[in-house]
Amino acid sequence: MATTSKIPLKDGMEGFVSDWASDQRAFKGVPWGKAMMWIFLLSDTFIFSCFLIAYMTARWSTVEPWPNTSEVFSLTVNGVSVPLLLIAIMTFILITSSGTMAMAVRSGYQKKRKQAGALLFLTAILGLSFVGMQAFEWSKLIAEGIRPWENPFGARQFGSVFFMVTGFHGIHVSFGVLFLFITARKVLRGDYDTGRRGFFTWQKGRYEIIETLGLYWHFVDLVWVFIFAFFYLW
Amino acid sequence: MAQEGQEHPISTYLWVWILLFVLSACSYAVDYVGFQGFTRWSLVILFMFLKAYFICAVFMHMVWERMALVLALFIPTFAIIVFVGIMGFESDYTQLGRKVFFDTGKPATVYAVPHSEVHKESHSEKGDH
Numbered sequence: 001m002a003t004t005s006k007i008p009l010k011d012g013m014e015g016f017v018s019d020w021a022s023d024q025r026a027f028k029g030v031p032w033g034k035a036m037m038w039i040f041l042l043s044d045t046f047i048f049s050c051f052l053i054a055y056m057t058a059r060w061s062t063v064e065p066w067p068n069t070s071e072v073f074s075l076t077v078n079g080v081s082v083p084l085l086l087i088a089i090m091t092f093i094l095i096t097s098s099g100t101m102a103m104a105v106r107s108g109y110q111k112k113r114k115q116a117g118a119l120l121f122l123t124a125i126l127g128l129s130f131v132g133m134q135a136f137e138w139s140k141l142i143a144e145g146i147r148p149w150e151n152p153f154g155a156r157q158f159g160s161v162f163f164m165v166t167g168f169h170g171i172h173v174s175f176g177v178l179f180l181f182i183t184a185r186k187v188l189r190g191d192y193d194t195g196r197r198g199f200f201t202w203q204k205g206r207y208e209i210i211e212t213l214g215l216y217w218h219f220v221d222l223v224w225v226f227i228f229a230f231f232y233l234w
Numbered sequence: 235m236a237q238e239g240q241e242h243p244i245s246t247y248l249w250v251w252i253l254l255f256v257l258s259a260c261s262y263a264v265d266y267v268g269f270q271g272f273t274r275w276s277l278v279i280l281f282m283f284l285k286a287y288f289i290c291a292v293f294m295h296m297v298w299e300r301m302a303l304v305l306a307l308f309i310p311t312f313a314i315i316v317f318v319g320i321m322g323f324e325s326d327y328t329q330l331g332r333k334v335f336f337d338t339g340k341p342a343t344v345y346a347v348p349h350s351e352v353h354k355e356s357h358s359e360k361g362d363h
Contacts, residue, residue: 027303035303042307049314053321060325063332070265088262095258099251102293109241211240211295218293222286229282233265234275 037212041219044172048223051165052230058157067153069232072141087232090133091224094173097126098221101214108187108210116210117188123217124180127173134170138163165227172220176213183213240295250292257285 010018027035059066075085104119141162145152148160186192186205195204261281264274291297296304 027300027306029300030303038303038307042310045311046314049317053314053317056318057321057325057328060322061328061332063329063336084262084265088258091258091262092255095251095254098254098289098293099247102247102251103244106241106244106247215294218289221293222289225282225285225289229261229278233261233278 031208031212034208034212034215037215041215044219044223048168048226051168052226055161055165055231058161059155062155062157064155066155067151067158069234072146072153073137073232084232086133086137087228090130091228093126093130093133094221094224097123097130098218100126101217105211105214108192108207111193111207113187113190113193116207117184120180120184120187120210124177124184127177127180127217131170131173131177134166134173138166162231165231169220169223169227172223176217176220179213180217183210240298242292242295242298246292250288253288254285257281257288261285 009015070083071081073087074081074083076082077085100119100123104116104123107116107119146159146162148163150156151159186196186198187210189196191198192205192207192209197204258281261278264277264281269277296307
């Protein structure tokens with residue numbers, strides 16, 4: 001539709017504002033909140049890429065041998081040392097939580113209030129257990145003498161990369177868990193059916209919000225896939 | 235207004251879920267079996283990209299989105315590959331510099347060592363490079 005000729009274009013700062021505020025839409029068939037979440041996730045992709053590239057640079061440029069992650073992250077079960085056991089469990093938990101999240105989105109669109117709420121709650125609990133295991137892993141490694149500036153296993157850059165990358169990911173998971181609990185409560189209370197306004201934005205929520213939150217949660221899982229491959233398995 | 239929701243059969247999600255489990259188990263097996271060198275990193279990368287693809291495509295509904303959104307998100311990520319290339323080149327060069335000017339053949343060389351650490355004994359536990 002050619003409707004642009006109806007309104008005269010403004011110049012200067014006024015024009016800048018009216019141009020950016022004009023009613024145009026690039027991402028059709030997508031609620032704006034979801035499109036904005038995608039844009040945020042793209043920028044977050046670049047942040048995590050920078051961390052992983054920094055890790056690559058540190059690892060390739062050091063002249064000291066890199067610690068063997070298979071041994072550093074092993075757990076001893078019944079006297080047998082199993083490599084990367086905790087990391088593997090964490091990976092499976094995060095994938096499982098992604099699965100429950102995907103099903104929560106589906107239940108939400110079907111307006112199955114209780115099912116969607118329960119699945120969101122389950123996702124949050126799984127996320128919480130992931131953060132708990134990460135806290136356990138951190139305290140175990142700190143007790144073994146790994147610090148951001150040195151460690152007993154090899155190249156000293158190992159500690160700083162480990163704490164920075166897994167810490168930043170862990171913060172992402174923690175915030176995801178927080179929003180999962182908030183959204184689960186809202187869904188179970190029926191906010192998206194009654195059009196109850198949110199406590200912070202004062203906007204009426206809709207079941208689409210579960211999909212937007214789901215995108216964030218799957219992204220956290222996605223980042224873990226790359227951290228698992230590059231940091232733990234490489 | 236166009237349909238804005240994403241609704242897909244539950245079996246699709248369950249199949250992808252199982253697939254992600256299998257792929258994770260495969261990448262864990264790479265470490266458990268103890269593959270090294272080319273076999274190791276090619277398998278790790280293969281399983282990583284397969285997992286990333288299925289999470290993006292199905293869980294994040296990318297295969298059902300319009301091309302405008304898919305390309306807006308997919309094309310910028312190629313800048314990352316360029317960045318990896320630049321920093322890979324840079325780190326090679328840095329390591330060469332360190333080897334030439336700092337490597338005395340002993341572990342824990344002199345660069346960036348806190349003063350309190352200088353007189354400590356260097357740690358003996360070393361893996362292969």
